[in-house]
Amino acid sequence: MTQAPVAAVDLFSASVSLIGLAILAAAVAATVAAIYRWYVKARVPVGLAVLGGLAIVAIYLNTSTALGQVIGGARGLLDLETAMVNIAIFVAAAVASYGGNLAGDRLAREFALAGAGEFEEDVGRLVRAIGRAIVVTLPDEIEDIEGYDPVAEATKSDLAGKSFVFPRGLTVDQLRERLITRLREDHGVGHVGVDLTRDGTVEYLALGSRAAGLGPTLAPGTAATAITADPPNAASAGDTVQVWSTEAEPSRVLTAELRAAADDVVTLAADLADVDRLDSEVRYRLVTLPAEARVDREFASLLRNADETMDVVTIAEGSPLDGAPVGSLDLAVIARRPAGGSIDAIPPRSTIISAADTLYALGRPEALRRLQAGAEAESSS
Numbered sequence: 001m002t003q004a005p006v007a008a009v010d011l012f013s014a015s016v017s018l019i020g021l022a023i024l025a026a027a028v029a030a031t032v033a034a035i036y037r038w039y040v041k042a043r044v045p046v047g048l049a050v051l052g053g054l055a056i057v058a059i060y061l062n063t064s065t066a067l068g069q070v071i072g073g074a075r076g077l078l079d080l081e082t083a084m085v086n087i088a089i090f091v092a093a094a095v096a097s098y099g100g101n102l103a104g105d106r107l108a109r110e111f112a113l114a115g116a117g118e119f120e121e122d123v124g125r126l127v128r129a130i131g132r133a134i135v136v137t138l139p140d141e142i143e144d145i146e147g148y149d150p151v152a153e154a155t156k157s158d159l160a161g162k163s164f165v166f167p168r169g170l171t172v173d174q175l176r177e178r179l180i181t182r183l184r185e186d187h188g189v190g191h192v193g194v195d196l197t198r199d200g201t202v203e204y205l206a207l208g209s210r211a212a213g214l215g216p217t218l219a220p221g222t223a224a225t226a227i228t229a230d231p232p233n234a235a236s237a238g239d240t241v242q243v244w245s246t247e248a249e250p251s252r253v254l255t256a257e258l259r260a261a262a263d264d265v266v267t268l269a270a271d272l273a274d275v276d277r278l279d280s281e282v283r284y285r286l287v288t289l290p291a292e293a294r295v296d297r298e299f300a301s302l303l304r305n306a307d308e309t310m311d312v313v314t315i316a317e318g319s320p321l322d323g324a325p326v327g328s329l330d331l332a333v334i335a336r337r338p339a340g341g342s343i344d345a346i347p348p349r350s351t352i353i354s355a356a357d358t359l360y361a362l363g364r365p366e367a368l369r370r371l372q373a374g375a376e377a378e379s380s381s
Helices: 004-040 046-071 080-114 117-130 153-159 172-187 295-304 365-375
Strands: 133-137 163-167 191-196 202-208 222-230 240-245 252-262 265-271 283-288 309-314 332-337 358-363
Touching: 004 046, 004 080, 046 080, 133 172, 153 172, 153 202, 163 172, 172 191, 191 365, 202 365, 252 283, 309 365, 358 365
Parallel strands: 222 283
Antiparallel strands: 133 163, 191 202, 222 265, 240 252, 240 283, 252 265, 309 358, 332 358
């Protein structure tokens, strides 16, 4: 009996094993990439997908070799021919896994972009049912937060009906914070007002944009402008300065706040009505003034750049808040004006709210919205 037929059979078997295992590795890598994209909303690391494909190949080879040695006395892994075949299989599986990774990720992205709303909703219910995660789906109608610049319509359209997956077991507050973080970091939204139920249902969603640069740090009624000037020695941002002309008889033009200085270019923040006095073609001289407390400007500047904002609410007759203490509200009441009385700044938490009181409240948009709703009179029905 010659060995040629056996060699032919071995070569054919090795080729079939190589092709079959490469296809299996590609399928596993594609599955890993698709699941990762669906769950994390990002592309899977290449090494993780390739590792998944190679792992299934290694399991198969180890299992088949062990069974072959026990049942039929097959060659060991260290035989030269077996080692060469296994190396070829691993190389082919690695290449196929890389291709499967790309294909699976692209398929998952195209499926998501095409919108598998019904499928995603069914899968979301199934995932919630087995307790692995919770799916938060945004409403189709997204409102604007009053007092903030609106978010671009393209961003709203992209977010309408979009679903986010979060770990199950979070409290409502934790879930809200996770959702707000995702909206801010992934979609560039500045302010988010959202009401959630325990099962992740979005009852209300409103968005606002956050202006970048110097604008958010300016108090209302002020503007920033750049001039050519000789800044005083050791002056820094935040100093109050006087702007003087450099004529033969110098005169004071205005008083402003120094925001930045680079060589002889100085950025100032001043009252909007005074900015027109400055001429971009004229060189000025600055004089630093002693520190002056401007609590109103500091508060307005910080408030414009914070998550919280301020609102003024008047308590109506028959409101459920009539008779409630200030401390029962889930926001900060910075002032209270009784009907016909004077303003009571930072009222104690035990202060009782009465009808016709005007409250100056500081809080997040969703808390202020709830305060507005609570300040209205209850319907007789």
